[in-house]
Amino acid sequence: xxxxxxxxxxxxxDDRGYAGATIQGIADKLGKSKGALSYHFPSKAxxxxxxxxxxxxxVPAIVEPYREDGSFGIGSLIAVCLEVxxxxxxxxxxxxxxxxxxxxxxxxxxxxTPYIDWLAITEVALRGARERGQVLPxxxxxxxxxxxxxxxxxxxxxxxxxGRRVELVDWMVDMWRIVLPGIVGAExxxxxxxxxDRVRAHSAQNTGESASEPA
Amino acid sequence: xxxxxxxxxxxxxDDRGYAGATIQGIADKLGKSKGALSYHFPSKAxxxxxxxxxxxxxVPAIVEPYREDGSFGIGSLIAVCLEVxxxxxxxxxxxxxxxxxxxxxxxxxxxxTPYIDWLAITEVALRGARERGQVLPxxxxxxxxxxxxxxxxxxxxxxxxxGRRVELVDWMVDMWRIVLPGIVGAExxxxxxxxxDRVRAHSAQNTGESASEPA
Numbered sequence: 001x002x003x004x005x006x007x008x009x010x011x012x013x014d015d016r017g018y019a020g021a022t023i024q025g026i027a028d029k030l031g032k033s034k035g036a037l038s039y040h041f042p043s044k045a046x047x048x049x050x051x052x053x054x055x056x057x058x059v060p061a062i063v064e065p066y067r068e069d070g071s072f073g074i075g076s077l078i079a080v081c082l083e084v085x086x087x088x089x090x091x092x093x094x095x096x097x098x099x100x101x102x103x104x105x106x107x108x109x110x111x112x113t114p115y116i117d118w119l120a121i122t123e124v125a126l127r128g129a130r131e132r133g134q135v136l137p138x139x140x141x142x143x144x145x146x147x148x149x150x151x152x153x154x155x156x157x158x159x160x161x162x163g164r165r166v167e168l169v170d171w172m173v174d175m176w177r178i179v180l181p182g183i184v185g186a187e188x189x190x191x192x193x194x195x196x197d198r199v200r201a202h203s204a205q206n207t208g209e210s211a212s213e214p215a
Numbered sequence: 216x217x218x219x220x221x222x223x224x225x226x227x228x229d230d231r232g233y234a235g236a237t238i239q240g241i242a243d244k245l246g247k248s249k250g251a252l253s254y255h256f257p258s259k260a261x262x263x264x265x266x267x268x269x270x271x272x273x274v275p276a277i278v279e280p281y282r283e284d285g286s287f288g289i290g291s292l293i294a295v296c297l298e299v300x301x302x303x304x305x306x307x308x309x310x311x312x313x314x315x316x317x318x319x320x321x322x323x324x325x326x327x328t329p330y331i332d333w334l335a336i337t338e339v340a341l342r343g344a345r346e347r348g349q350v351l352p353x354x355x356x357x358x359x360x361x362x363x364x365x366x367x368x369x370x371x372x373x374x375x376x377x378g379r380r381v382e383l384v385d386w387m388v389d390m391w392r393i394v395l396p397g398i399v400g401a402e403x404x405x406x407x408x409x410x411x412d413r414v415r416a417h418s419a420q421n422t423g424e425s426a427s428e429p430a
Contacts, residue, residue, distance in 0.1 A: 019234075115373050143389040146373065147366065150390070154369020158330050158361065174358040175365070181397040188397070 002040055005030070006054055009047040010096035018048060018103045045109045048100045052111050055097035062087070063121065065202055072125035074134045074184060078176055078195035080121075081152055083202070085172045088156060089165055098156065118149045129184075136185050144183060151175050217255055220245070221269055224262040225311035233263060233318045260324045263315045267326050270312035277302070278336065280417055287340035289349045289399060293391055293410035295336075296367055298417070300387045303371060304380055313371065333364045344399075351400050359398060366390050 008029040012021045027034045041047045066076040087094040104111045122145040129135045159168045180188035223244040227236045242249045256262045281291040302309040319326045337360040374383045395403035
């Protein structure tokens, strides 16, 4: 129940943004009355927080399959980035969560500070990459994490605002192609292709089971 | 007059965002009545458009000093990026213009599509760089322009949202340090340092005359 309400709310926020969305619009998508929603979600802001929380709860499950020998390396990082881009392109819950976060400052709902978690995950993976000797000596890991997270959010936003979301995964690949020589050096082409193969293998493996999450 | 009204409006939008800003707030900053503003700017949206237009009118003047032998190359591109970052950090008109554009979709004022002009400028500079033999053979210029513009906007947004705007110029330098090896190859360090020198020289030259734009 809670999940199907959030799904309908996500479609409403994805269509109309936080400011444009209404509880009535969510109720219409479900074919229910407004009153029927208010037990679980008493306000528009509570729907918005529910969607953002659901997104952050997904993160460990997105990251987990991409460990390399138990921890994270540069290949993990690329794979997770492409996987999240794919979900943003295809999954209305992810799109709504991103849009709500982007609009949060404008509409003054309180949400966790964005970027912080992604910066931390990225830095952990870069540290793993350094331990494996995958990155260039002397690389500033904190600055690199910032460049990658900024590039990721920027690319997502440009693709979205220009109405070219279907190309998002390809655009992320372009980003990696350009930044990797400055991170791993001469191995960049191989590193990128291996990570792309892992995402493809993981997607193929999950086809058919993706819609069966518990309600 | 028009300029001082826009300046006060910029401070209001920079403080409170488009949704939070009020005509009364702008009038208070000027010590005038609301009625006194309405001849030039009849609505909040007209202030917002005025600020964004003023920003885009500045662009040619920002870009111009960084021609290399009459046209644009990779060094021009880096220098312009650092110069705009500096203005975003220090100039309330630029900050307000960026914030209004970011919030435009949310508040439903109609503005020029963002990014388009910057993508075009960047691609021109990359083409100039290719003609000079400054970039790696086979580089996809359109994709590279996209990566750079996305990185620029993403970095600006992350710095702003994390309350670390004072570090923006340094963060842009970090971005260039990481992307340049994938764009120019082994020369990256030299190319970056030369561009930074040009921005410093240009800033030094302009000190003292910066506030004297016509009203």
